[in-house]
Amino acid sequence: MKHQKEVIYGLYDDEEILLRAVKKAQADHIEIMDVFTPFPVHGLDKAMGLEESRLHIAGFAYGLTGTLTAFLFMTWVFTRDWPIIFGGKPYWSVPSFIPITFEVTVLFAAIGMVVSFFTVCGMAPGRVNPTLDDRITDDKFCIAFNAAGAEEEERDRLRSFLSGTGASEVNMKTI
Amino acid sequence: MSVVVSPIREPLIEGGKTYHQITEDICSPTEKAPNLAWMIAFGLSSAFLGLYIFTVAWTIWFGIGTWNLNRTIGWGWDITNFVWWVGIGHAGTLISAILLLFRQRWRTGVNRAAEAMTIFAVMCAGQFPLIHMGRLWLGIFIFPYPNTRGPLWVNFNSPLLWDVFAISTYLTVSLLFWYSGLVPDFATLRDRSQGLRRKIYNAVSFGWTGSAKHWQRFESLALILAGLSTPLVLSVHTIVSFDFATSVIPGWHTTIFPPYFVAGAIFSGFAMVQTLMLIARKVLKLEEYITLQHIDSMNKVILVTGTIVGVAYLTELFISWYSGYIYEQYAFYNRVLGPYWWSYVGMMACNVLSPQVFWSRKIRRSIWWTFVMSIFVNIGMWFERFVIIATTLARDYIPSSWSYYVPTWVEIGIFLGTLGLFFTLFLTFTRVAPVVAVAEVKAILKAGGDQYVGPNAKPHHHHGHDEVSTEAHH
Numbered sequence: 001m002k003h004q005k006e007v008i009y010g011l012y013d014d015e016e017i018l019l020r021a022v023k024k025a026q027a028d029h030i031e032i033m034d035v036f037t038p039f040p041v042h043g044l045d046k047a048m049g050l051e052e053s054r055l056h057i058a059g060f061a062y063g064l065t066g067t068l069t070a071f072l073f074m075t076w077v078f079t080r081d082w083p084i085i086f087g088g089k090p091y092w093s094v095p096s097f098i099p100i101t102f103e104v105t106v107l108f109a110a111i112g113m114v115v116s117f118f119t120v121c122g123m124a125p126g127r128v129n130p131t132l133d134d135r136i137t138d139d140k141f142c143i144a145f146n147a148a149g150a151e152e153e154e155r156d157r158l159r160s161f162l163s164g165t166g167a168s169e170v171n172m173k174t175i
Numbered sequence: 176m177s178v179v180v181s182p183i184r185e186p187l188i189e190g191g192k193t194y195h196q197i198t199e200d201i202c203s204p205t206e207k208a209p210n211l212a213w214m215i216a217f218g219l220s221s222a223f224l225g226l227y228i229f230t231v232a233w234t235i236w237f238g239i240g241t242w243n244l245n246r247t248i249g250w251g252w253d254i255t256n257f258v259w260w261v262g263i264g265h266a267g268t269l270i271s272a273i274l275l276l277f278r279q280r281w282r283t284g285v286n287r288a289a290e291a292m293t294i295f296a297v298m299c300a301g302q303f304p305l306i307h308m309g310r311l312w313l314g315i316f317i318f319p320y321p322n323t324r325g326p327l328w329v330n331f332n333s334p335l336l337w338d339v340f341a342i343s344t345y346l347t348v349s350l351l352f353w354y355s356g357l358v359p360d361f362a363t364l365r366d367r368s369q370g371l372r373r374k375i376y377n378a379v380s381f382g383w384t385g386s387a388k389h390w391q392r393f394e395s396l397a398l399i400l401a402g403l404s405t406p407l408v409l410s411v412h413t414i415v416s417f418d419f420a421t422s423v424i425p426g427w428h429t430t431i432f433p434p435y436f437v438a439g440a441i442f443s444g445f446a447m448v449q450t451l452m453l454i455a456r457k458v459l460k461l462e463e464y465i466t467l468q469h470i471d472s473m474n475k476v477i478l479v480t481g482t483i484v485g486v487a488y489l490t491e492l493f494i495s496w497y498s499g500y501i502y503e504q505y506a507f508y509n510r511v512l513g514p515y516w517w518s519y520v521g522m523m524a525c526n527v528l529s530p531q532v533f534w535s536r537k538i539r540r541s542i543w544w545t546f547v548m549s550i551f552v553n554i555g556m557w558f559e560r561f562v563i564i565a566t567t568l569a570r571d572y573i574p575s576s577w578s579y580y581v582p583t584w585v586e587i588g589i590f591l592g593t594l595g596l597f598f599t600l601f602l603t604f605t606r607v608a609p610v611v612a613v614a615e616v617k618a619i620l621k622a623g624g625d626q627y628v629g630p631n632a633k634p635h636h637h638h639g640h641d642e643v644s645t646e647a648h649h
Contacts, residue, residue, distance in 0.1 A: 123383060136366070
């Protein structure tokens with residue numbers, strides 16, 4: 001909450017009305033600050049023109065790190081650090097490294113992705129992020145405009161856009 | 176949600192719910208004082224949890240000499256329970272991961288509770304190899320950490336070590352998957368509450384706001400965690416079966432074990448989901464979210480996996496005869512007709528014969544039949560693990576070392592105790608978190624609500640919906 005800003009927002013009762021409003025805002029070149037919904041609304045990211053999440057690329061990188069860590073570590077232990085013959089097999093018995101390599105790959109990818117997800121979303125245990133309305137996690141769909149430094153005329157235009165596209169409530173809040 | 180819903184598809188959410196009613200129905204049980212049924216169940220589970228603590232303490236204090244394991248039968252109830260609990264856990268991951276990839280919408284009614292079940296079941300399972308070590312405080316030796324003994328590393332070629340990695344990864348990934356799914360629902364609970372309760376739910380919801388970008392990442396995360404969990408869950412029981420299959424004991428050394436263990440795991444897991452959900456939907460009044468349609472679907476899974484397991488039992492018998500190897504043949508002769516014949520009969524009756532009643536749609540949709548059957552399957556799968564472990568070990572290569580095994584009160588106490596641990600954790604979970612995934616159910620409302628699909632659908636709703644979904648698609 002370093003920079004407080006004024007936000008004009010409208011609450012919609014249904015995701016279909018919200019989607020239409022978002023598309024209209026895009027067509028009218030009104031810049032949306034953010035949209036808040038109680039559940040993932042399909043097609044919303046495309047309507048808002050959001051880029052695809054790159055989380056899966058990060059996930060691949062974490063997984064690969066896991067693969068290499070496990071495989072190279074086992075290789076080092078059994079060929080360099082302390083070679084032991086088990087059951088007459090070669091020191092570097094690759095097939096029996098597969099299960100652990102796989103498990104560590106999954107472990108690294110999962111932990112890495114979850115930590116990245118919370119970090120890039122600005123979320124952490126105990127973090128208080130400002131919200132506009134308590135009903136957004138229940139049954140209201142919200143479009144928010146940044147009204148910081150906007151003229152009264154511009155603010156009225158945003159308000160009338162929200163009510164004109166079917167918002168059931170239009171408010172302003174400083175967050 | 177861009178959807179094409181077949182008109183013959185049955186609704187998954189009944190009662191013409193609105194978004195707000197969904198929040199209300201699912202969240203309110205966590206906000207009210209628990210009812211009498213919950214209190215009784217919690218009291219009973221806690222008593223068994225007490226038994227668990229007592230018997231485990233007894234084992235650690237006096238050593239595993241208090242169990243009836245002997246030189247011939249080195250694995251008894253402990254490893255039976257371990258495999259049984261791990262197997263039960265598998266249904267949760269199957270529902271949350273594999274059914275997500277297959278886009279099965281009915282998963283949303285049961286996935287949250289099933290994932291919780293997975294975590295608690297794996298926690299119960301993990302106890303057994305640890306206390307079986309006898310000297311629990313040396314349990315750290317199973318991890319490859321730099322030590323002053325060389326360093327002497329663990330044996331990465333051992334299936335028992337693979338198991339350590341599989342089970343710990345499975346527990347961690349399930350926990351992450353479950354918790355990341357809970358975060359938006361914790362935010363819903365937060366926004367409904369005041370004071371201290373609000374502070375607590377804010378802390379556990381990590382400051383979730385519901386921003387569109389966050390939801391986009393959330394869905395990406397869920398999809399990839401599902402993609403990772405799917406091979407993971409298959410690998411876990413495969414590796415558990417390697418504990419047996421890579422040994423050279425007749426009756427264990429078979430290549431059929433991995434697929435047959437995985438099918439059995441899904442089978443027993445779904446049975447446990449049924450047991451829990453039938454009680455939970457009644458006690459928490461969630462009948463409109465966990466409908467007969469859900470129960471029917473899960474019973475179909477039980478029927479299919481039960482039949483796969485049955486085919487595996489018969490294949491084992493055939494292959495042992497066909498192998499022409501007398502030790503293998505004798506191991507299976509013993510399994511069916513040896514001193515533990517009663518456990519084989521129990522296994523066959525509960526796992527193979529009894530699920531066949533689910534060919535009847537009427538029985539699949541009967542609460543009582545389903546409940547009784549779910550208990551049968553749980554018992555049958557416990558017998559299966561016991562059959563594999565005890566009958567095989569009891570008669571090995573040298574007749575002079577043949578033996579018989581009955582558990583002591585300590586071993587029975589630990590098993591009943593883990594049931595106490597499991598149910599105590601599950602009942603606590605129903606008090607602090609939404610048992611049904613609130614946001615996910617809302618997301619399928621227009622594809623699964625009975626005002627939109629099914630015989631009672633209102634046509635104008637449907638029309639408005641179709642229009643938008645086509646738009647959203649382009």
